[in-house]
Amino acid sequence: MKLKSTECSLKLNNERVSGLQNAIHIEELSKSFKRKRVIKPLSVQIESQKIYGLLGPSGCGKTTLIKMIVGMMKPDAGGITVLGKRVPDASLLSEIGYMAQSDALYTELTGRQNLEFFAKLYGMSKSERKIRIDYAAEIVQLSNDLDVSVFAYSGGMKRRLSLAIALIQNPKILILDEPTVGIDPLLKQSIWKELERLKAEEGKTILITTHVMDEAERCDKIGMLREGEIVAIGTPMEIKAQYHAASLDEVFVKIGGGH
Numbered sequence: 001m002k003l004k005s006t007e008c009s010l011k012l013n014n015e016r017v018s019g020l021q022n023a024i025h026i027e028e029l030s031k032s033f034k035r036k037r038v039i040k041p042l043s044v045q046i047e048s049q050k051i052y053g054l055l056g057p058s059g060c061g062k063t064t065l066i067k068m069i070v071g072m073m074k075p076d077a078g079g080i081t082v083l084g085k086r087v088p089d090a091s092l093l094s095e096i097g098y099m100a101q102s103d104a105l106y107t108e109l110t111g112r113q114n115l116e117f118f119a120k121l122y123g124m125s126k127s128e129r130k131i132r133i134d135y136a137a138e139i140v141q142l143s144n145d146l147d148v149s150v151f152a153y154s155g156g157m158k159r160r161l162s163l164a165i166a167l168i169q170n171p172k173i174l175i176l177d178e179p180t181v182g183i184d185p186l187l188k189q190s191i192w193k194e195l196e197r198l199k200a201e202e203g204k205t206i207l208i209t210t211h212v213m214d215e216a217e218r219c220d221k222i223g224m225l226r227e228g229e230i231v232a233i234g235t236p237m238e239i240k241a242q243y244h245a246a247s248l249d250e251v252f253v254k255i256g257g258g259h
């Protein structure tokens with residue numbers, strides 16, 4: 001069917017508008033464990049097609065926040081909307097590629113069998129599975145080790161396989177909890193290049209937690225979390241200006257990361 005020019009421009013406009021929408025919308029979210037409040041009422045918007053970094057000292061609530069976004073943990077109050085759907089929503093499973101902080105892998109299986117397992121869960125055809133497995137393995141440089149059992153993988157190889165699994169279903173959103181821990185600097189560079197390409201060319205939204213300041217510098221926007229609250233939000237340059245700091249390391253120390 002051919003679209004008339006007015007229909008065409010309307011369609012383009014709508015796509016532009018939807019491209020600008022927030023991919024993740026968090027409102028007044030809170031969470032406590034026993035009597036300890038880990039996430040204070042917290043609101044934040046994560047724009048589509050951006051790399052958003054979540055930074056903060058150990059124990060400030062980054063993983064807890066992420067687990068609530070992916071629907072693995074229920075908040076005590078408040079709400080999360082991802083791609084216009086209220087979490088939890090089973091249809092979001094294929095839209096979000098999640099890489100947890102600790103690797104959840106089948107160690108008795110090979111890398112390829114792990115990837116096959118997750119690809120089948122997403123209902124991919126055999127030919128799709130082959131294309132996506134080859135792509136994901138290549139990105140994390142595991143192509144030559146795919147047929148080795150995961151129990152023989154090093155810590156860094158396991159992290160890389162977890163990242164490949166997060167990419168397997170070609171999700172719109174990638175949520176990566178400290179993805180480059182244990183990964184050597186050269187591969188880290190190439191993973192970052194691919195994350196930037198995924199954003200620029202494929203319109204992915206990427207939410208990443210990190211303690212590594214040179215990674216934080218590469219994010220479009222960062223949210224600094226302290227004791228369950230977002231204490232600063234902005235581009236790396238804006239945050240440094242706000243804290244009168246020469247580097248994000250200095251900001252980190254100023255917000256209490258040095259404790």
Ligand SMILES: Nc1ncnc2c1ncn2[C@@H]1O[C@H](COP(=O)(O)OP(=O)(O)OP(=O)(O)O)[C@@H](O)[C@H]1O
Nearest residue numbers: 033034038056057058059060061062063064065101
């Ligand atoms: N299931 C749980 N039960 C009880 N307390 C928890 C649970 N999960 C997390 N916590 C506590 O909540 C706080 C925040 O933990 P969280 O893992 O979110 O921090 P984080 O910022 O991701 O830390 P790190 O940078 O070290 O990974 C910590 O004090 C932690 O002990």
